[in-house]
Amino acid sequence: MFDSLKLYFRKLAPELSQDAWNAFQKCLTVKRYKKGETISEEGRVNNIVCFIEEGIVMVYNLIDGKKNIYNFFFEHEYTGDYESFLTRKPANYGIEAIEDTITFNLHYDGLQKMYADFPEFERVGRLVAEGQFLRLTERNASLLAEKPEDRYENLVVAKPQVAQRVPQYLIASYLGITPEALSRIRKRLVSKF
Amino acid sequence: MFDSLKLYFRKLAPELSQDAWNAFQKCLTVKRYKKGETISEEGRVNNIVCFIEEGIVMVYNLIDGKKNIYNFFFEHEYTGDYESFLTRKPANYGIEAIEDTITFNLHYDGLQKMYADFPEFERVGRLVAEGQFLRLTERNASLLAEKPEDRYENLVVAKPQVAQRVPQYLIASYLGITPEALSRIRKRLVSKF
DNA sequence: GTGCTTTATTGATCCAAATCAATGAAAAAG
DNA sequence: CTTTTTCATTGATTTGGATCAATAAAGCAC
Incomplete structure (x- = not known):
């Protein structure tokens, strides 16, 4: 059990x-x-x-x-x-x-x-x-x-499960920022590669 | 001892x-x-x-x-x-x-x-x-x-010793901000009263 | 499936803190 | 006491996130 x-x-x-x-x-x-x-x-x-x-x-x-x-x-x-x-x-x-x-x-x-x-x-x-x-x-x-952007990058690496299974507005809250800000961070990161 | x-x-x-x-x-x-x-x-x-x-x-x-x-x-x-x-x-x-x-x-x-x-x-x-x-x-x-400003206010209330005995640039670091930012926060707070 | 609700994105404006730079004040070293 | 170094303040500019608002997309209930 x-x-x-x-x-x-x-x-x-x-x-x-x-x-x-x-x-x-x-x-x-x-x-x-x-x-x-x-x-x-x-x-x-x-x-x-x-x-x-x-x-x-x-x-x-x-x-x-x-x-x-x-x-x-x-x-x-x-x-x-x-x-x-x-x-x-x-x-x-x-x-x-x-x-x-x-x-x-x-x-x-x-x-x-x-x-x-x-x-x-x-x-x-x-x-x-x-x-x-x-x-x-x-x-x-x-x-x-760390800046919110770095925190998000590190989170994705350290706990990929979070980014995959948790809604973004909750992740934003976890990072201490608004959903809007996280959305923009993600956009920035995508265009980085 | x-x-x-x-x-x-x-x-x-x-x-x-x-x-x-x-x-x-x-x-x-x-x-x-x-x-x-x-x-x-x-x-x-x-x-x-x-x-x-x-x-x-x-x-x-x-x-x-x-x-x-x-x-x-x-x-x-x-x-x-x-x-x-x-x-x-x-x-x-x-x-x-x-x-x-x-x-x-x-x-x-x-x-x-x-x-x-x-x-x-x-x-x-x-x-x-x-x-x-x-x-x-x-x-x-x-x-x-909390915002840095609130953090500072709370710190002063909760641990007045810190504000009195610790240099400001160290307090700034503790709050996660620059010494300049703390200096301005303090200025704002003074004019509040 | 259709409609309804929740979540994500995008835009515009505002603000607080970062940064860069300079000066003034205080503390330490001599 | 004087010099030197460290610390605090102020100003100008830049930047990233907050906020307000609108739309698009995704989930969910029926």
Whole structure:
């Protein structure tokens, strides 16, 4: 059932015991979402981390009624409003399916129980948090130092899936620009070659 | 000696044993840096996390020979090129003292030994990584959704110390703009009141 | 399929920041 | 204290993206 997730864990923390993994499995629930459906709502405390088995998901941040795309997540990546999940404060971020999506969801209480029952699991928590941090670091450097045009070029190279499977107006939001600006950037890039 | 750091730990992980704390202390070294001095160099693997006892430090990212300020850190905050520290790859970030600074430095090997000898210490690692992540999340949202002018206004409110103790051209870099642009933003803000 | 809604493109205008350049102010070095 | 270097400000010009508006294309529902 959770083969892809198990594979992910094997790589992340190979020394994790079979007992811990078995207990962890029991904390998971499988969920299916239709394209456009809300997975986790902005405004209330977020209690889940989602491992995406199939589909694409976007995480956004509602500011002045406008959805700012924080990031896209694909098959075999995990996501969630990690901030709300950790702080137990109402989420600033919402999560929505961009395609029909299947996720394995881990509930907050389940994770806390894992930490309590299997102290070794703290290590997984640490590695996951560190991974999240590293991902953010890159995005941050990109937002700080690169122009929108460079950001788009790099995105296409680094995550070609995004350009292929995600609508442009969402990519524009992810890049921090308007759809019009992205359209013009694309035009410029085409005439470059 | 490490009172301020101990206080920080008490808040972060109150249940940490005295044994673990004692062992941890032994991993620390005290360092002094003059204003302008390099604490950790970009380009080589970073082996330290610094807890700042006194002074201000900046973390930057060298791109095309230009220092992009990632962040400033003050008394009783910790810093380091966490990315390089975690991945064991050459650092993309350098660290430099903005004022005369005293730090308590934790070496990578010391931390790994802590994890090995005191599995409970993984929890500290997790909480630290989570804290780093949360900090970055905010900065990210700010870079994505706010205009430089708003970013500056928010910075002045949230971290008045920065505006007071850090030169403007560094703040400009932190905001992702040129010193000229910041100078004009400040002018605009003054005439606002 | 037809119509309806959403998304993408293009044009025109406006604005904030980048860039280039020069001067003034402040800090560091001697 | 004086000189030198670094930092901050101001001006002129350029540029890329925002905004407003209109049209074209693609998706979706019926």
